[in-house]
Amino acid sequence: MIDAAGVAERVGALRERLSRIGGRQIKVVAVTKGFGPDAVAAAVGAGLTDVGENYAQELLAKANDLNVPPSAAHQPRWHFIGRLQRNKIRKIANLVHLWQSVDRPELAIEIARWAPGAGVLVQVNIAGIGGRGGCSPEDASGLVGRCREAGLVVAGLMAVGEPGPPEHARPGFRLLAAQAADLGLAEVSMGMTADLDVAVEEGATMVRIGTALFGPRSR
Ligand SMILES: *Cc1c(COP(=O)(O)O)cnc(C)c1O
Numbered sequence: 001m002i003d004a005a006g007v008a009e010r011v012g013a014l015r016e017r018l019s020r021i022g023g024r025q026i027k028v029v030a031v032t033k034g035f036g037p038d039a040v041a042a043a044v045g046a047g048l049t050d051v052g053e054n055y056a057q058e059l060l061a062k063a064n065d066l067n068v069p070p071s072a073a074h075q076p077r078w079h080f081i082g083r084l085q086r087n088k089i090r091k092i093a094n095l096v097h098l099w100q101s102v103d104r105p106e107l108a109i110e111i112a113r114w115a116p117g118a119g120v121l122v123q124v125n126i127a128g129i130g131g132r133g134g135c136s137p138e139d140a141s142g143l144v145g146r147c148r149e150a151g152l153v154v155a156g157l158m159a160v161g162e163p164g165p166p167e168h169a170r171p172g173f174r175l176l177a178a179q180a181a182d183l184g185l186a187e188v189s190m191g192m193t194a195d196l197d198v199a200v201e202e203g204a205t206m207v208r209i210g211t212a213l214f215g216p217r218s219r
Helices: 004-022 037-045 056-066 086-092 105-114 137-149 166-182 196-201
Strands: 027-031 050-053 077-080 096-102 119-123 153-158 187-189 206-209
Touching: 004 027, 004 037, 004 196, 027 037, 037 050, 037 056, 050 056, 050 096, 056 077, 056 086, 086 105, 096 105, 096 153, 105 137, 119 137, 137 153, 137 166, 153 166, 166 187, 166 196, 187 206, 196 206
Parallel strands: 027 050, 027 206, 050 077, 077 096, 096 119, 119 153, 153 187
Antiparallel strands: none
């Protein structure tokens, strides 16, 4: 069970922490993977309408269960942040507000097919470890071009920081922010609970936070 008042309190603390480090408006995506629709409701209720999910099936189920009336003032805006499978895109295409994990041209083409003109981020593998998603930094520019050719709106770049002590993530974050600037892209989505301070120091415009809002996940 999610304690909505507790979430609201943690959102307040997080906002304070972000403004202390960043001194500017940083978007927070509430990552609700592993939690139920009550976590989404708590986030939206606390003013975090941007909600991140990692799995298509889980996103679909939660969007259904949540059942926010279309007239409600605050609707969740779903961000897809996990490994994206081409064959799942169609099912969630009408729900996703921002596709944050586009790391190969096939995904861009499939997204454009089912959600023409959708907003995307190109995910870059800054950690240099396999299996975590993201194109290589050398391929990012080309992939931005492919997304645009497909008619998608590329808002920026996204990455998952190198694991371990937060300082380990700093060089990669710096690289991502520099690359976004080189490409003229405004949005830099980086920083999770463990490394959000470093990410903001290095120029994140958007952080993706789960644990600090909802507590530890069972998986
Ligand atoms: C799970 C996840 C997050 C949130 O991680 P926390 O450590 O719980 O804040 C952010 N981004 C991605 C891509 C994730 O998979």
